[in-house]
Amino acid sequence: MSHRERIDRPLALVLGPSMVVASFAGGLLSGSVEPIVLEVVFATMASVAALIVLLFRGRTAADADGPTATMGLYPPGSTFKMITAGAAIETDMAGPNTLLGCPGTIDIGQRTIPNYDRFDLGVVPMSRAFANSCNTTFAKLGYDMGPAFVPQMDACGIHSAIPIDLTPGSAVSTGPTATSEKPRFALAGIGQGEVATTPL
Numbered sequence: 532m533s534h535r536e537r538i539d540r541p542l543a544l545v546l547g548p549s550m551v552v553a554s555f556a557g558g559l560l561s562g563s564v565e566p567i568v569l570e571v572v573f574a575t576m577a578s579v580a581a582l583i584v585l586l587f588r589g590r591t592a593a594d595a596d597g598p599t600a601t602m603g604l605y606p607p608g609s610t611f612k613m614i615t616a617g618a619a620i621e622t623d624m625a626g627p628n629t630l631l632g633c634p635g636t637i638d639i640g641q642r643t644i645p646n647y648d649r650f651d652l653g654v655v656p657m658s659r660a661f662a663n664s665c666n667t668t669f670a671k672l673g674y675d676m677g678p679a680f681v682p683q684m685d686a687c688g689i690h691s692a693i694p695i696d697l698t699p700g701s702a703v704s705t706g707p708t709a710t711s712e713k714p715r716f717a718l719a720g721i722g723q724g725e726v727a728t729t730p731l
Contacts, residue, residue, distance in 0.1 A: 601693060601701040604727035611722025615669045616661050618683030624676055627658040631672070633665040640714030644670045644721070666721045673720020678709045680716050684726075693731055704728040 619625040635649035646666050652659070660668035673680060684690070684706050693701040706726045707715040718724025 600730045603729060604702050604705065605730070606724075606726060607722040607728050609664045609666075609722060611726060612661060612664065612669045612720070614684065614687050614722075615672055615680075615720045616657065617687075618676060618680050619657070619672045621683055622676055622679050624672060624679075625657050628656045630654050631657050631660055631668050633660045633663070633668045635667070637667040637671060639670060639674050639717040640712075642714065642717070644717065669720040670717040671720070674713055674717040676720075677713045677716050678711075680719065681707070681709050684719070689726065689728070693729060701731070702729050 620627075625631060631654065633646070633652035633655055635651040636643050636645045638644075644666055647664070650663075652663060652665065655663075655665075655668075657668070676683075688694075689704045689706040690708075692703050704727065707719050707724070711725070715724055719726045
């Protein structure tokens with residue numbers, strides 16, 4: 532693979548989702564798309580773009596260690612907030628319009644979890660907390676769900692290998708279990724701690 536191809540491939544993957552965002556922006560201006568929808572799209576695409584950059588950085592060195600896309604395990608970070616939000620809805624913990632706190636920091640167990648740059652939104656709907664990627668909100672949701680979070684994580688592939696025939700196979704994604712201490716679910720809520728998944 533040429534040096535140019537190594538640059539163009541991740542660039543194309545980033546620009547493709549950007550075109551989707553541009554389409555939503557056009558819909559916003561025409562009044563056919565609600566602003567909160569665009570906020571969620573931007574937050575999601577930003578997380579995806581960051582993941583793509585990490586995957587392609589140092590690709591040659593990564594390839595020497597094997598197929599990292601299927602065998603490597605990495606913290607999903609804020610992309611996992613989609614799973615946390617879905618689990619909160621499925622367990623009736625919260626819905627898109629449920630008002631939740633988004634303080635600059637939150638103390639859970641022996642750990643202080645901050646938002647980026649410790650931004651503080653006060654009390655906001657879960658949809659806005661998601662769009663702004665509030666660590667404190669989703670850590671608290673993960674903590675409050677506790678073991679009830681596990682079936683929802685399992686449904687999304689945690690504790691399992693990729694369910695397709697691959698050679699030489701795939702790593703098993705990890706996360707807290709039903710017997711884990713509750714503070715571990717706080718970190719799981721923001722895709723950190725014990726949560727590790729393959730890029731696929």
